[in-house]
Amino acid sequence: MAEITAKLVKSLRDKTGAGMMDCKKALGETNGEMEKAVEWLRQKGIASAEKKSGRVAAEGAVGSYIHTGARVGVLIELNCETDFVARGDLFQELLRDVAMQVAACPNVEYVSTDEIPSDVVEKEKSIEMGRDDLAGKPDEMKTRIVEGRIGKRLKELALMEQPFIRDNSISVAERVKQAAGQIGENVKVRRFTRYTLGEGIEQEKVDFATEVASISAS
Numbered sequence: 001m002a003e004i005t006a007k008l009v010k011s012l013r014d015k016t017g018a019g020m021m022d023c024k025k026a027l028g029e030t031n032g033e034m035e036k037a038v039e040w041l042r043q044k045g046i047a048s049a050e051k052k053s054g055r056v057a058a059e060g061a062v063g064s065y066i067h068t069g070a071r072v073g074v075l076i077e078l079n080c081e082t083d084f085v086a087r088g089d090l091f092q093e094l095l096r097d098v099a100m101q102v103a104a105c106p107n108v109e110y111v112s113t114d115e116i117p118s119d120v121v122e123k124e125k126s127i128e129m130g131r132d133d134l135a136g137k138p139d140e141m142k143t144r145i146v147e148g149r150i151g152k153r154l155k156e157l158a159l160m161e162q163p164f165i166r167d168n169s170i171s172v173a174e175r176v177k178q179a180a181g182q183i184g185e186n187v188k189v190r191r192f193t194r195y196t197l198g199e200g201i202e203q204e205k206v207d208f209a210t211e212v213a214s215i216s217a218s
Helices: 006-016 019-031 034-052 088-106 116-130 141-159 174-185 208-217
Strands: 059-066 071-079 167-171 188-196
Touching: 006 034, 034 174, 059 088, 071 088, 071 141, 088 174, 088 188, 116 141, 141 208, 167 174, 174 188
Parallel strands: none
Antiparallel strands: 059 071, 071 188
16 A cells, blocks of 8 residues: 655645545545545545535625626625635635626526525416416326426526536536535535626617707707
């Protein structure tokens, strides 16, 4: 078995952000092979993040992201367990990644499907039940079809269900879990707000020919 030196452990810690003991164990499990140790930590990181998910995360930071052209802006609150972690590079990188994700997803309104109000769910069900393509189908079949469509629709509204913009092979939820595993604390996206320039403002539309005629008359 390869010797697990302090230098090797530190190198793995610098590369992954995992704790010293976790790095030492990962290297021991993979006979000191760095890349395999990184993979081992990544796999275990998600599992360890799940175990920490019940712990209180009351610290963290509010981050912002302004997209190129300054037409879309995002404010987001990301929570962790300690202020020390909130100031760290891994946490700040995650904060920016998730803020960029919100900017890229104009249809997302909630952090997770669990947060979607029951009245919104019922409204979506009502819309789907009334679609023409379901007319004449047996009630049982109609219910199954609607449930499938509703499940898909609710995921479209939830941030954590979106494919991560930097790696479409994982979801935003998985990106957060991976970061939590590296950081060693519970990490939660609490809330966000997305601003689009001019959204909700009714702009007066003036017919160009009418405007010219008005100017000429005066």
